[in-house]
Amino acid sequence: MKQYDPSAFSGLDLLNLLNGLPHGVVLIDNEGRIVSANRIFEAVTGYAANDVRGVGCDFVLRANPDIKKSILESTFDTVEILSLEGDIINVNRKKALVRFFVSPLNSQNGKKIGYMVAVEDITALKAHDRQRQGLSEAKGILGHSPKMQEILDFMPILARTDTTLLITGETGTGKDLLAEAIHHESKRASYPFIKVNCGALPETLLESELFGHVRGAYTGAHSDKPGMFRLAQGGTLFLTEIGDLPLALQVKLLTVLDDREFFPLGSSKKVQVDVRLITGTNRDLRQMVKDGTFREDLYYRLNVLRAHLPALRERGDDTTLLLDHFVKLFSTSLGKDIKGFSEETMAELTRYAYPGNVRELRNIVEYAVNVCPGERITPAHLPTYIHAPTVSTQPASQSARVEDGERQGDGRNALPPVPSEMNFAQGSTWSEIEKGQILAALMKTGGNRSLAAIQLGWGRSTLWRKIKRYALD
Amino acid sequence: MKILLTLRDNDVAPRFDLATEVLIVETDNNTPVGKPRNILLPGPSADELCSLIIKEGISLVVCGGIEEAHFEYLTWKKITVIDKVIGSIVEALRLAANGSLKSGAILRNSQGDKSL
Numbered sequence: 001m002k003q004y005d006p007s008a009f010s011g012l013d014l015l016n017l018l019n020g021l022p023h024g025v026v027l028i029d030n031e032g033r034i035v036s037a038n039r040i041f042e043a044v045t046g047y048a049a050n051d052v053r054g055v056g057c058d059f060v061l062r063a064n065p066d067i068k069k070s071i072l073e074s075t076f077d078t079v080e081i082l083s084l085e086g087d088i089i090n091v092n093r094k095k096a097l098v099r100f101f102v103s104p105l106n107s108q109n110g111k112k113i114g115y116m117v118a119v120e121d122i123t124a125l126k127a128h129d130r131q132r133q134g135l136s137e138a139k140g141i142l143g144h145s146p147k148m149q150e151i152l153d154f155m156p157i158l159a160r161t162d163t164t165l166l167i168t169g170e171t172g173t174g175k176d177l178l179a180e181a182i183h184h185e186s187k188r189a190s191y192p193f194i195k196v197n198c199g200a201l202p203e204t205l206l207e208s209e210l211f212g213h214v215r216g217a218y219t220g221a222h223s224d225k226p227g228m229f230r231l232a233q234g235g236t237l238f239l240t241e242i243g244d245l246p247l248a249l250q251v252k253l254l255t256v257l258d259d260r261e262f263f264p265l266g267s268s269k270k271v272q273v274d275v276r277l278i279t280g281t282n283r284d285l286r287q288m289v290k291d292g293t294f295r296e297d298l299y300y301r302l303n304v305l306r307a308h309l310p311a312l313r314e315r316g317d318d319t320t321l322l323l324d325h326f327v328k329l330f331s332t333s334l335g336k337d338i339k340g341f342s343e344e345t346m347a348e349l350t351r352y353a354y355p356g357n358v359r360e361l362r363n364i365v366e367y368a369v370n371v372c373p374g375e376r377i378t379p380a381h382l383p384t385y386i387h388a389p390t391v392s393t394q395p396a397s398q399s400a401r402v403e404d405g406e407r408q409g410d411g412r413n414a415l416p417p418v419p420s421e422m423n424f425a426q427g428s429t430w431s432e433i434e435k436g437q438i439l440a441a442l443m444k445t446g447g448n449r450s451l452a453a454i455q456l457g458w459g460r461s462t463l464w465r466k467i468k469r470y471a472l473d
Numbered sequence: 474m475k476i477l478l479t480l481r482d483n484d485v486a487p488r489f490d491l492a493t494e495v496l497i498v499e500t501d502n503n504t505p506v507g508k509p510r511n512i513l514l515p516g517p518s519a520d521e522l523c524s525l526i527i528k529e530g531i532s533l534v535v536c537g538g539i540e541e542a543h544f545e546y547l548t549w550k551k552i553t554v555i556d557k558v559i560g561s562i563v564e565a566l567r568l569a570a571n572g573s574l575k576s577g578a579i580l581r582n583s584q585g586d587k588s589l
Contacts (some may be wrong), residue, residue: 046557051579062487062538089488090512093556201518 005470006269024119025067027105032068036115046091057117063088063100071102079235085187099121099190103421119188119262141177142325146320147310150179157304159185164257165212166242167304168281169309171462172359175280178238178309181235188276191235194228199244200461206410207249208265210239210257217266219387224231229256236276241461243294245284250295257301277302312354312361322358326365327377337374348379352386360457367454396422436469437462442472474500476569477526478562479536480511481519485558485565489539494561497529503571521542526552535569 018025024041025286028034034057037049045052045060052060058068064086074082080127082102091097101118143152158165159182176195182194201209204218212227227272228237239245245253256262262271277300288294311321340459341349345368354360364383372381379387437456445451453463467473476499478485486492497510514521518541523543526534531552539556547554558565558582568574 046577048578052559055559055579059484059487064488064491089490089540091557093539093541093544095540411566 007100008458015215021118023121025119026057026061026067026119027070027114028117029114030058030112032072034060038140041119044090044096044121051348059119061088061119063098067100067102067117071117074102082186083191083234085122095315098120099187101190113449122179141174141181142321143315143318144321145310145315147314148318150305151309153180154307155256156384158307162276164276164302165278165305165307167278167307167309168285169280169282170355170357171282171310171458172357173282173309173311173351174358175282177307178307179236179238179240179278179280182278183238184275186236186276188235192232192392193236193238194232195238195240195459197240198227198249199241199465203246203249206246207252210249211252211264213265214272217264225264229262229275230264232273232275232285234274236278236340238278238280240280241282241465242279243281243285243288244465247293247295249297254295254298259296262294311346313355319354319361320346322361324350324367326362327369330366330369334369336369336372337375338372338377341377342379345382347376348352348382348386356457359459374457385455435472438466438470438472446451474533474570475531476500476533476535476566477529477531478534478565480562481521483561483563485535485537485560485562487537487559489522489536489543491517491557492522492536492558493517495525496566496568497521498570500570505566505570521522523547525541533569535565535574 015038018027018036018038021038021040024044026034026041028039032055034049034052034181037052045062056068058066061067063085067084067086070084071082082100084100084102085098086100087095089147093299099120099122101120103116104112104114105114107113134394141148143149156180160420165179165182167178169175179195180193180422183189191452196209198207200225207223208217208225210225210228212225212230213221214224215221239253252262257277258271260274261270263270282402284304285294285299289296289299314320323346327338327340330336342347349364364386367383368381372378438452441452441455442449445455449463449467450460453460456463458466475497475542478496478498479489480486480494480496481492491565493514493516495512495514497512498505499507512525514525519540523546526547527550534547534552534556535558536554536556537558539554544554544556552572553575555569555574555578557577558574559588560578564580565574565578568578568580
């Protein structure tokens with residue numbers, strides 16, 4: 001085997017490298033004049049690189065917005081890569097939708113010598129998106145109810161901006177889906193979307209998870225770790241269960257939001273990041289601020305833009321829409337030929353309150369499709385707790401109440417799932433009932449938390465959090 | 474012949490639909506005659522610009538990038554369109570007037586035009 005010799009790369013043929021890239025790439029000087037371009041760029045613009053050397057890139061790209069102006073106006077002080085979306089008129093007189101990625105180029109002595117502009121044609125991508133019955137459905141968010149329509153109408157606005165967004169809503173309402181959909185519709189779509197559950201890790205691990213660490217920062221830190229903020233560079237970081245973020249980390253997060261830079265654990269070197277932050281919670285942050293468990297300044301910083309996802313019981317006929325959607329989905333994925341629900345089943349399912357919201361509905365349908373041997377799902381194919389007597393008008397969790405999420409009394413709200421084995425005395429608090437539900441589910445599943453979470457219609461982290469809260473572990 | 478050139482500063486505007494200024498020049502026997510008219514448009518609009526071209530009775534348009542629909546429309550109206558031109562407006566006009574300007578031309582002058 002030949003010796004490892006990275007110095008061989010010092011004489012790298014730059015144009016050859018650029019030609020290997022899948023997008024049009026042009027190198028420009030500090031005045032925006034073309035220095036070099038790859039073959040795809042030549043194909044897109046119709047100009048040979050040799051012919052346009054020294055020409056302003058705006059004349060050759062013919063872009064809207066004016067790419068040269070955008071580059072020269074950007075300081076690149078806090079941003080490593082400038083991402084722009086727009087259109088160009090290409091060599092065939094066609095308007096092509098494109099995304100530009102601009103990164104400054106420095107010489108070996110650190111002097112800025114120009115910029116690299118990559119041009120990605122996203123016309124086909126956008127057309128494909130449009131074909132898929134609109135943005136929302138493409139990203140798995142369904143809903144025709146006025147409350148959901150409000151959210152869906154608001155989505156393009158949320159996607160266009162870089163402002164911090166707080167998504168609230170009960171457990172299972174689709175906060176993660178919404179965050180991801182917004183990311184995919186934003187100019188950051190080609191960069192990573194990273195989700196971190198703030199409630200799933202102890203404080204020190206969470207700090208390392210978010211901000212990274214250097215080797216030796218603490219016992220067991222055997223190598224450098226970049227952290228999720230750095231991994232999401234250019235993209236979106238979604239911090240779910242933000243209400244569970246420890247106070248010490250709240251301070252650090254606030255600093256990052258203000259300064260766009262931070263020190264990884266154990267490091268004395270600051271790291272700059274360009275990340276859009278979206279946070280999600282099912283807790284009442286305003287109440288937590290009053291209780292002193294959440295920093296007020298951070299609350300206001302996170303709550304610049306706000307989207308509240310309604311509970312399923314507030315979404316009217318969306319329940320039917322979702323039931324039909326998931327039946328088709330699971331029927332296809334499980335290779336079954338299920339046509340739908342019997343009338344009686346549909347009546348029961350539309351009466352049910354779904355305290356676990358869409359996630360619970362999805363799990364119920366998945367269960368039913370698995371169990372049903374025929375073409376129609378009957379009540380016998382539903383999980384038994386659906387048929388159980390009702391006890392309370394409370395939602396799945398009191399902590400799940402968010403300030404905008406007041407109940408709407410439409411008569412269908414009063415039916416949280418209670419395992420038929422449980423028999424609650426009059427006057428039980430919801431916490432007691434919920435604790436009982438968790439115990440019953442754990443007993444039924446032989447202590448298997450994943451199965452218990454499915455049965456309860458919750459995510460695993462929700463169950464884990466509640467187990468912790470009720471000291472059931 | 475009446476020529477319209479889309480203008481940005483001293484150059485042919487990179488895009489027809491984004492141009493906010495045009496220059497209209499009449500030529501006779503390959504030489505500009507009369508005073509060139511500089512028109513500031515209320516805003517960028519390819520449709521409005523097409524209307525202006527028709528209204529002014531233009532026979533030759535010199536521009537940067539133009540969409541197929543507008544190119545076809547103007548051609549259908551028997552207007553010659555020389556598009557994808559890069560360079561100074563003065564040089565473009567000189568070549569257009571004497572009939573030697575071609576679509577896709579990159580015009581460099583010996584002094585080295587600022588825009589290039």
